[in-house]
Amino acid sequence: xxxxxxxxxxxxxxxxxxxxxxxxxxxxxxxxxxxxxxxxxxxxxxxxxxxxxxxxxxxxxxxxxxxxxxxxxxxxxxxxxxxxxxxxxxxxxxxxxxxxxxxxxxxxxxxxxxxxxxxxxxxxxxxxxxxxxxxxxxxxxxxxxxxxxxxxxxxxxxxxxxxxxxxxxxxxxxxxxxxxxxxxxxxxxxxxxxxxxxxxxxxxxxxxxxxxxxxxxxxxxxxxxxxxxxxxxxxx
Numbered sequence: 001x002x003x004x005x006x007x008x009x010x011x012x013x014x015x016x017x018x019x020x021x022x023x024x025x026x027x028x029x030x031x032x033x034x035x036x037x038x039x040x041x042x043x044x045x046x047x048x049x050x051x052x053x054x055x056x057x058x059x060x061x062x063x064x065x066x067x068x069x070x071x072x073x074x075x076x077x078x079x080x081x082x083x084x085x086x087x088x089x090x091x092x093x094x095x096x097x098x099x100x101x102x103x104x105x106x107x108x109x110x111x112x113x114x115x116x117x118x119x120x121x122x123x124x125x126x127x128x129x130x131x132x133x134x135x136x137x138x139x140x141x142x143x144x145x146x147x148x149x150x151x152x153x154x155x156x157x158x159x160x161x162x163x164x165x166x167x168x169x170x171x172x173x174x175x176x177x178x179x180x181x182x183x184x185x186x187x188x189x190x191x192x193x194x195x196x197x198x199x200x201x202x203x204x205x206x207x208x209x210x211x212x213x214x215x216x217x218x219x220x221x222x223x224x225x226x227x228x229x230x231x232x233x234x235x236x
Contacts, residue, residue: 039066050064075179076120076167076176077119078180078181079181080160081154082159093154096152107146111139111142119132120167121152121163122156122159123153125153130163159188164192164196168192179206180204180205180206183208190217193222204223206226207227
């Protein structure tokens with residue numbers, strides 16, 4: 001089994017803020033300071049007001065308080081292997097490899113940023129139905145997802161619109177953000193995404209060849225990135 005190599009170098013200059021639009025900038029995650037869940041070691045990103053001086057004195061290490069969360073964004077990578085209206089037709093392995101490397105890079109960035117991240121896909125895999133991995137944030141979860149990406153086959157098990165319907169039917173939280181990786185677009189995908197947006201989820205798209213920006217028609221404007229633009233940006 002070969003795991004996808006995350007596009008860390010190509011995506012080095014991109015943040016989740018850019019990939020997910022302004023919505024993720026606000027990072028819908030905040031601790032309830034009235035509910036302390038524990039302490040952990042200080043990192044450079046922690047505010048000084050969060051330092052637990054009693055725990056610091058006891059452990060002789062700089063420690064900070066951890067709070068229960070009252071709201072949190074989860075990132076769902078939506079991996080589409082459909083390349084034609086007839087969904088059972090295969091897709092070029094080179095495109096799947098690129099999609100998996102981008103997905104791996106997003107998972108890694110989400111892990112480093114502390115966002116829970118999960119996966120929805122119509123990729124053929126060893127399990128039944130739509131491939132759905134619930135969001136989590138741990139290095140074991142990252143390892144599991146990277147292993148899974150290395151096992152998927154280069155053809156879809158169902159139309160991508162079925163994956164989007166499954167997402168919508170599961171009544172996913174409004175604080176989620178979908179990052180769609182796709183080389184294909186049609187009317188059914190437009191309708192399903194429109195329904196997801198109306199329910200409050202936020203969506204952005206990374207388009208892979210042969211999909212072009214003009215092929216993606218949405219009533220409401222969403223962030224759209226061409227794969228070539230992202231890699232060129234990262235390579236500057």
